[in-house]
Amino acid sequence: MSDTKAHYLTTTLPYVNADPHIGFAFELVTADAITRYWRLMYGAENVFFNTGTDEHGQKIAQKADEAGKDRQAYVDHFAGEFNRLKEGLSLSYDAFIRTTNPEHKVAVQEMWRRCAAQGDIYKKKYSGLYCVGCESFKTEADLVDGKCPDHNKAPELVEEENYFFKLSNYQAYLEEYLSRPGVILPEWRRLEALNFVKGGLEDFSISREKARLDWGVPVPGDDEQVMYVWFDALTNYISTLGWPDEEGNFGRFWRDGNVVQVAGKDQVRFQSIMWQAMLKSAGVKATDQVVYHGFINSGGQKMSKSLGNVISPYELIARYGTEATRYILLRHVHPFDDSDLTWEKMDEYYTANLVNGLGNLTARIMKMCEAHLEPEDYPLLDPKTLDAPDMLNFQAAMDHIWGLIQHCDEVIAETEPFKLIKTEPEQAKAILSNLRADLLHIGRLLLPVMPETSATIRAAVRANKKPENLFARLPE
Ligand SMILES: [Zn+2]
Secondary structure: OOOOOOEEEEOOOOEOOOOOOHHHHHHHHHHHHHHHHHHHHHOHHHEEEEEEEEOOOHHHHHHHHHOOOOHHHHHHHHHHHHHOHHHHOOOOOOEEEEOOOHHHHHHHHHHHHHHHHOOOEEEEEEEEEEEOOOOEEEOHHHOEOOEEOOOOEOOEEEEEEEEEEOHHHHHHHHHHHOOOOOOEEOHHHHHHHHHHHHOOOOOEEOEEEOOOOOOOOEEOOEEEEEEOHHHHHHOHHHHOOOOOOOOHHHHHHHHOOEEEEEEEHHHHHHHHHHHHHHHHHHOOOOOOEEEEEOOEEEOOEEOOOOOOOOOOHHHHHHHHHHHHHHHHHHHHOOOOOOEEOOHHHHHHHHHHHHHHHHHHHHHHHHHHHHHHOOOOOOOOOOHHHOOOOOOOOHHHHHHHHHHHHHHHHHHHHHHOHHHHHHHOHHHHHHHHHHHHHHHHHHHHHOOOOOHHHHHHHHHHHHHOOOOOOOOOOOOO
């Protein structure tokens, strides 16, 4: 155990009613790159990376029932599909929390009890506009032409008695919380969230009558009500660390650690407002930072089955391999804004920047070094050399790396060491030695984003040998 501060990072949990989509693959890869970087900087024992699956809710129960499947077996299948991304995307998470875990349910009920003890949970008759597709109530402000914009359907008027969380009690607290610099990245989204809170907060419903929702965690002390998504889904971020046990991983990584969450831009209200109020109510430390990413579109449009432009992470991995998929997601998707990916563009990135860029440069430098230089005993890794700018912005960090690649290409083109070696061998060897050191630096910087490629390049430099081709050409 060291006294370095511990660092915790969690993704959101995807709802398991469909196969993983590319937006979530991006979230996972971003989280993975951040935690790999942290492990280098702070030591692996000081880093905890959580992801998992959100498995309750009526939509899932209905689908399982319709398919004539046992509900638990049904969610087991989807949890397996998500967990399969671990290998495909080379993910290094420490925990995969499933909201159907018995330990998780215990934590969720404790969270509820604490908020209730604080006077923040009350029951009331409620009637509202309910979108079945979203599984949530909508306010007039959420609707476009009277319809849910996500489902293009008018919500139904529903009346029932539910428990509510008194978000309105946390107006002043949330204004203070959201005024802390860095609590949300990017900064403009923090200001947006702060403005939203200043506009006034409505209490939100946190349970459903059992007749409408019977696949979830029971409300403590009320057999007729089942918890609706929020307590169940959000509490995973701490239940995965063993909470309500205050010691162990929870004490180390959450209470005393640096807590970072990554989430999509549509999550601000849930992660930075509702969840933060729940934590405050339960007497648990707030999240230190939530990093919000944009969405990935294709061909200028939102991906959808009807448009036939859905790009699945498995297709990406099949075509480009794990390392190049990570490259495409971390360099060609903006960390905070919406981005657009098409197969044409991805093929171009792959060929220009990996096959002809990094792959070709590595082969050229190491071929010349193998022929003309002796090996040098470089240290395999020196975290102090990982000085790429702003490692939470991978696009910027990757642009920096590809700037170094371009610089090496230019040095080779200008000095032509392969010719110079015949006339000025000492000068040529000095140039090659510098190029090899630069390549090693590139290999080290790549570690959080392309771990295998990084290892191959560093090993090649140490062995002073040209490696096998790093990236195969795409089939014609
Ligand atoms: Zn909807």
